[in-house]
Amino acid sequence: MTTDVLSAIALPATLRGRDLPPFIGDFYRAYSQRDAGLLDAILDDDVEWLLNGPADQFDMYGHRRGKAEVIELVTRILPCFFRIIDFEIEHLLLQGERVAIYGRLRARQRDTGRSLCFRAVHFLRFRNGKLIAFHGLGDTFDAAQQVVGHPIDVHTRIDPVALVPEEDALLSL
Amino acid sequence: MGEPVSCAAVQAFYEALASRDPVRLAQCLADDVEWHMSGPVDVLVFCGYRRGKAAVVDYIARLVPSMFAVKRYEPEEIVIDGDTAAMISNVTSVQKQTGRILTYQTAVFVVFRDGKVVSVKGLSDTFDMAEQVVGHRIDAYREPDPAAAKDVIAL
Numbered sequence: 001m002t003t004d005v006l007s008a009i010a011l012p013a014t015l016r017g018r019d020l021p022p023f024i025g026d027f028y029r030a031y032s033q034r035d036a037g038l039l040d041a042i043l044d045d046d047v048e049w050l051l052n053g054p055a056d057q058f059d060m061y062g063h064r065r066g067k068a069e070v071i072e073l074v075t076r077i078l079p080c081f082f083r084i085i086d087f088e089i090e091h092l093l094l095q096g097e098r099v100a101i102y103g104r105l106r107a108r109q110r111d112t113g114r115s116l117c118f119r120a121v122h123f124l125r126f127r128n129g130k131l132i133a134f135h136g137l138g139d140t141f142d143a144a145q146q147v148v149g150h151p152i153d154v155h156t157r158i159d160p161v162a163l164v165p166e167e168d169a170l171l172s173l
Numbered sequence: 174m175g176e177p178v179s180c181a182a183v184q185a186f187y188e189a190l191a192s193r194d195p196v197r198l199a200q201c202l203a204d205d206v207e208w209h210m211s212g213p214v215d216v217l218v219f220c221g222y223r224r225g226k227a228a229v230v231d232y233i234a235r236l237v238p239s240m241f242a243v244k245r246y247e248p249e250e251i252v253i254d255g256d257t258a259a260m261i262s263n264v265t266s267v268q269k270q271t272g273r274i275l276t277y278q279t280a281v282f283v284v285f286r287d288g289k290v291v292s293v294k295g296l297s298d299t300f301d302m303a304e305q306v307v308g309h310r311i312d313a314y315r316e317p318d319p320a321a322a323k324d325v326i327a328l
Contacts, residue, residue, distance in 0.1 A: 052278060052298035057313050091282050093254035100252040100259035102282045102294060119211050121280045121296050123250055123261055137280045139211040140300035144313045153317045154216050154303055158310035
């Protein structure tokens, strides 16, 4: 299997023609095409997925466990924010069944049509050709500004909200 | 891709990085090393681009420790392939100005040439880091108040 399988992804010249195991291309094809069937085939039943970021303000971030949660994230939740156009890889490291990727993800926001571009790293672990762990990190401050479409003022606060009114009789019990 | 880097060279660099020792760091870096940590430089002053051994050593051994005391720098995952190493680390620091403890994960991709570091690209969850540095939750959706921008003149 050659890097041709990653044709949906822009590869640096140093990677073109390099022999890569098929599971890398299978995963990124499923991910970028948001194809539930392809995802079902490449994900391990107990896959662990972690995308670091402000999960309480952007549903795409956070931890997911299991095939169903990851398929829901990729096919339903992520497209609410943007549609991936391409992933330009600057570094692709492979050590056994572990993969580390640094690149630039280009996307288009569904509601506004705006073009987005994020730097991202993905650390992937495969076992027997199935993805068992995904850990993504990115410049989330920049990503959040692009998604909301305006500069973020770090002095704006999210005030804590009391879940129970202070005068609630239950609190005095 | 250049000559494969040895595990020993990778380990020596990460130990030098964790130690913040300028002499050990200088031994690991190429003269023309480039260092890029993505992030909002106006909030996280340790983000941005540095070039050259002196600038990078100053950044790691003086600038960062002047603001943060790094208490723990623990690799979670390391992948080495050819001349490049990638690592995710769990970092715990104390913000010197406030005494607040910051915990975050950071990923670096490090390219070596002849056993020396020539390029470092780093990414972290910068939204989370910014919240920890300013000490409160940040509302991403609230648009900036135009009236607060005193340097903007309406024509």
